Amino acid sequence: TLLERDPSFTSFTFDGQTIAIEDHLEKRPDHHELVVKLVRAERLFIGPWYVLADNILVSAESLVRNFQEGLRVAASFGRAMRAGYVADPFGHPAQIPQVLRGFGYSSYVFSRGIGAEGEDIGAEFAWEAPSGDRVLACHLVTHYASGLALVGEMSETEAELEARVRTRLPKMIDVPARYANTSSLLFMEGDDHVEAYERLPEAVAAMHKVSPNLDAKIASLEDFLAVVPSPRTSFAGELVGGRYRPILRGVNSTRVWIKQENARCERLLLERCEPLDAITGGDERDELRSLWRTLLQNHPHDSICGCSIDDVHDIDMRPRFDRVSVDGATLAASLERRVLGEGNTTLVWNDLPWARDAVVDLDGTPTRVRCAAFGAVAASRIDGAAVRVDGDGAIENELLRVEVATDGSFVVVDKQSGGRSGTQNLLVDDGDRGDEYTYSYAGPTVGSRGIAGARRSGVTGDRATVIVDLLLQLPARLRDDRLARTAETVACPVHMEVSLDSGARRVDVTLEVDNQARDHRLRGVSGKRGWVEQPTAERCAHDLVALDGAVMIGLDGIREYAVLHDGRTIAVTLLRAMGWLSRGDMTERRGHAGPALETPSAQMIGRRAYRYCVVPMFSDMSLAAAAREVREFLAPARVVRGARPAGPFMELPRESIVQPSALRAARDGVAVRLFNPRDREEAVDVRFHRTIASARAVDLREGDLTLGNTGFEVLRTAAPPETDGAVMSVRLAPYEVGTYLLTFA
Structure with missing residues (x-):
């Protein structure tokens, strides 16, 4: 191999993920000992992640599992890289510094996500999470292929190589130098589908020759971070800007079925399989690890984002979701039987x-x-008070009245105060001349307002439902010039069920659409009179989106929302249909974001189903209470x-602000993870089914300090818990995540 042949090629750094090594060894198992040798010699740097995920579209616990599995795999070869490197996700959640510190990491090297703030903070800065956790963040301003100018043809003569370096070096250095907050510059020599450049040591020697004042060398990210001084600038919040590279968040709504399946699989593992395993002795940890690995293999950013060729999603991803869904449900049912016993x-x-x-x-x-x-x-x-219907369009329980129009939209009335919500659940459909990465508007806009659908209502037991069937006549596709939608229309039947349960403070909606149109975006729109907020671009939501004092919408696997231009309307994307992986003819983005390939499966033709709920936030409904309604939905x-x-087996007060994130078997007990979503300290008593023998706060390694073999000390835990019998009392600082390792008597 290159590293064996040439000691001057001192090291090679993988792109932050370990799964590629597993893929290679699946084909070349004879290379296993070589990989171990190179990792232990610190010539091959691997990890810390398992896959290069889209960190925004997946859940917080999936990020933790991704890091844990990456460390676990890296340790099997020696150790994980001690730099928090991630090459190319389309943005970064604000909590990433918190996650990194939870694993002992203090750095983050990344590309994409910096907006106009980059002109002020530069390339190296302190990135602060809402919890106050900070890491040294290093922005690759010219992307993860910043050193590619050093690559040339293997057939170059020595003089030609030197001449090429002399020509390209000033441009390569110019932009990074302008943003650097340190005298050391980092260049990544590599790119997608590019092999290691064997003559890199010669190119580095040529850099010395043409610019003697440069001290250039092949190094690791650990080497670079060791010479970066403490940053003088800082930034707090998520990194989703597109000042230097496009952020491509149109992927939030590309192939929505992927996001829906992923959310269901995450909930299955987090809310059923892992907790049941924890209370039955933790015997299924190996099976759970296998299920998580399968799910994580669907999290690489081009996969979970839906921005690959059709075969990646339809042939590779779907069977993985099916495996997690089927095997996970089977495991959960088996564990439930252990708990409940066989009986009727x-x-x-x-x-x-x-x-x-x-x-x-x-x-x-x-x-x-x-x-x-x-x-x-x-x-x-x-x-409990009975639910009832009033005519064919209104349903009631003891708290709410829901008035449903023939177009499927509805208004919610608070029976105590008489307050009325804005109109909910209108359907609006725009053309889309974009691609899998980016939405691009094309007119005309059409929708469901005023359509006279078939409406009927009824009560079954403790549930009242209004059913509306209507026909959306949508433009069939874009015109040949792709500037607007065709005048030809196709019928897209829509079936809606608007339900209200006894005692419920939310309205549940199921919607099915038989999509026969191409090149469009279908959104559900809800409004609130008197509610004012600046319009937003499309953003990613997990489980819910809310405007305090107005409405909260609970989302089952739906990931995209926007506040529209009137500042009083929120739109949730149900379906986005497009036929190209990438196009270069949009005003929203310069050039291509990927190969110009057709993707007919991304048109989402056929029957599609969605679940969401609406929680009207009348005067007595807090954000926390509304979020609890969504969680129960x-x-x-x-x-x-x-x-x-x-x-x-585990109980928190229903009104608790502190929320559970994970309950799972750990190596030396049971791991419980809780989080505080507020900007002030919160406390909670957690009661378990057995007397607690021991409880201690741990970091995200959950007590296993050998994870990754990084040698990091425990840097970040919550305050120690207190115990009294079966009760654990914890206090969490603002936005803090606490992980606790428990044993039971």
Whole structure:
């Protein structure tokens, strides 16, 4: 290999992920010992991530699992790189410094995401999370191929190589030098689909020759970070700007089915499989690791973003989702049987760690039942005010009245105050002349407003529902010149069910559309009179999007929203259909973002289904309470069979501000992760089903300090918990994440 042949080629750095090494060894298992040798000799730097994910589209716990698995794989060869490198995700969540510090890392080398602030903060700066955690951030201003100018043809003569370096070097150095906050400059010599340049040592020697004042050498990211001084500038918040590279957040709504499947799989592992394994002894850790690895293999940024060729998504990704869904559900059912025993007693199981009322399907009838916190109780109907219908378009429970129009839109009325929401659930459809990366508007805009659909209402048990069937006549495609939509239309049937359960403070919506149109974007639009906010570009939402005092929308795997130009309307993207991986003829973006390939599967032709809920935020509804309604929507209680009730295995007060993030078996106990979403300190008492023998705060390695073999000390934990019997009391600083390792008596 190159590193064996040429000691002057001192090291090679992988692009922050370890899965590529696994892929290589799958084909060349005889290289395993060589990889171990090179990693241990610090000539091959690998990790710290498992895959190069899109860090915005996946859940926070998926980011943690990605880092854990990357460290685990890297350690199997020696150790993980001690630099928090990530080559090319389309933006970075504000909590990344918090995650890095939780693994002992203090640096982040990245590309993309810097906006106008880059002119002030420069390339090296302190990046601060909402929690106050900071890392040294190093922005690759000229991207992760910044040293590619050094690459030439292998057939060059020595003189030709020197002449090329002399010509290209000033331009290569110019931009990074202008933004540098240090005398050391970092250049990454590599690019997509480019092999290592074997003559790189000669090119570096030529740099010395043509510019003797430069001290250039082949180095690792660890070498570079060691000479970067403490940064003089800082930035707080997420990095989603496009000043230097396009941020490409149109991917939030590309191939929405991928985002929906991923959200379901994440919830299956996080809310069912892992907690059940934790309370049954942790015997399924290997199977859970296998399921997580399969899911993480769908998280690389071009995969989860939906911006690859059709075969990547339809042939590679879909079977992985199917495997996690099927095997995960089988595992969860098996673990539930261990807890409940074999029997025919009808029970209701609640995955959430607080008691609540829920409407479940009991003997074919939606029935309101009382659920214990995380566990199962006997299923029986509880008394509560009945739901009712008023004509064919209005439904009510004891708290809310929902008035549904024939076009499927609705208004929610607070029965106590008489307050009325704005109009919810209008459908608006625009043309899209863009590609998988970027939305580009094309007119005309059409929608559902005023369409006279077939409407009917009814009550079944403790659920009232209005069903609306309507026909959207949408332009069939773009015109041949791609400047506007064709006058030809196609029929796209829409089926909506707007439901209100007994006792509920939210309205549940299911929507199915049989999409037969191409080159368009379909959005659900909700409004609130008197609500003012500046319009936003399309942004990514996880589980919910809210405007305080107006409305919260709970989203099941739907990831894109925007505030429209009137400042009073929020739009959620249900479907975006486009036929190209990349195009170079849009005003929204200069040039191509990928290869110019057609992607017919990305047109999303056929039946598509969506779930979301609307929580009207009348005067007595706080953001925390609304978020709790959404969490209960996304984690519905289930009817199960067993020999006996069980639990509660873990319980928080329903009104707790501190929220659970993970409950899972760890190497030396049970790991519990909680987070504080507020800007002030919060405390909570967490009750378990058994007496606590020990409890201590740990970092995101969950007590395994050998993870990654990085040698990092524990740098960041929450305050130590206090215990009293089966209760653990914790205090979390503003926006803090606390991980606790427990053993039970």
